[in-house]
Amino acid sequence: MTRGGIALSGALLLTCLFPFVAATFYTELATKVMILAIFALSLDLLVGYTGLVSFGHAAYFGVGAYALGLLAPKYEAANLWLTLPAAVLFAGLAALAVGALVVRVKGIYFIMVTLAFAQMFYFVFHDTKFGRGSDGISINVKPVAAIGSLVPFDLGNSTHVYFLILAALVGVFVFLRLLLRSPFGRALQGICSNEQRMRSLGFPVYRYKLASFAIAGALAGLAGYLSALQFGFVNPELLSWHQSGNVLLMLILGGLGTLYGAVVGAFAFVAMEEIFSSLTTHWQLLLGATIIALVLALPGGLASVKNRFRRTLVGETDVD
């Protein structure tokens, strides 16, 4: 077993023990961290491995969350096994539709266009009757995980929810690991480091990028669904651009293109949020100042990914 493998198993073991020793508040907080970790992982596929900096990733998180809000019957429990795949599917389809337009453009355009389309989704849920306006939708009855008459776990129990979401996180992590080792994942990383060369090698770059965008959207939808499941309500703020900015921040905090960095970043972000908001109601001031200080103080901190980005974002080609 490698050192990384030992560290990973150790972390997993500690995570499994955590809800048995921690108070409910901390179990729920850890659940929130894991949901955000799934969200950040989905963005890592896009930003860290495909070189597409999306500033509108919250849209698909929101679509996944709203899928549960809209599909759940008012006075009955929704079924997890039906609504969960539906949420992932809807988020994936939304990302596929937007992706078909946005992966045509590069660099700074890509950032602006993803943000603008995310704002469009925000307005769809905020302004129309379909999305029930700015108050959002509360999910009155917790969904159930029934298969026929068998109910393997209880979604009203925070420990059960914790393990469900832990399983989802591990699943997403393993899925991305395998995906990135597959020929498809290798091609994505090739596009990230040199798009021109991949194109000249005959790879259909557009389709690869689109697939990456759709998969990332679907996984973000999963995270959104789980968030709606945990908190029991959805509102347009889930799609707001703060959400998109924060998830990008998590990814940078933890490190791009490493997968586990997304998990670490989600943890660091929630820790920062908790500490700052316990100090003052104007905690976003501290968060903003921290972000600025971070970018200014660590010019080489993002060095490993810098060159890769410059190439894919500005469209510069490799010289060698």
Place this chain on the structure above:
Amino acid sequence: MDLYSFLIQLLNGIQYGLLLFLVASGLTLIFGIMGIINLAHGSFYMVGAYMAFSLAALTGSLFVAVVLGSVLCVLLGIALEWALFSRLYQRDHLEQVLLTYGLILVFEELRSLIVGNDVHSVAVPDLFNWSIPLTDTLSYPVYRLFMSAVCIVLAVLLYLLIARTRLGMMIRAGASNREMVQALGINIKLVYRLVFALGVALAAFAGMIAAPVSSVYPGMGTGVLIICFVVVVIGGIGSIWGALFASLLIGLADTFGQVLLPEAAGVIVYVLMAVILLWRPEGLFRRV
């Protein structure tokens, strides 16, 4: 829709478009010349509007407030360029996005700390506080005409500055080749600082003159920023003409959309952007 209501909406659309142009031109200049994506650009619009509110309350006159506010915003622009943005030129877009995102949070919280979270209205100056009657029931406020006129004057001045002056020549040269301009003995850092301050001042000025019409409220910068991104994407990055054309297009589409299709009003401009992206991913006007 009869002729007069059509005329009113047309004027409103043009006025909104011209206002957007003031903000978007700064955004597109800062990107086109310095290669910086500035998410905090909408915050300057917000800062301008709040300055108009506070300074007008303090001095009792919107005109004094606008003049004073413009000077302050030029200084703010210079300070920000010196302290933060000048360190971003050689960085990648991801870092620029993060830093300017942090800056938005700081500006919003400072606004909340200093002025609070309430919506405030700003009085229209007496000189322009009347309307031109069109029919028995319809009239058009003169202040909006004044706004459009001011925007047009500024747009012309901006054009003259960039196309006809020595400074404009340096700006254009700096956009195409930074090293060469430096080698010719021009202080490019100073040029950048001026362009940045100009962009900040334009956005803030737009916020100031819009304050009596839109009132000032939290989050007003974000809305404008995102619409300006749509404008820049449609017009083509770095193109002033593109920004002008796209601003008017968006202004009219949004205004008429709210009248004709109120249900879909929030979405119309984005659909427009999607169509342009399908048709011409580079924007309507390639960079000049």
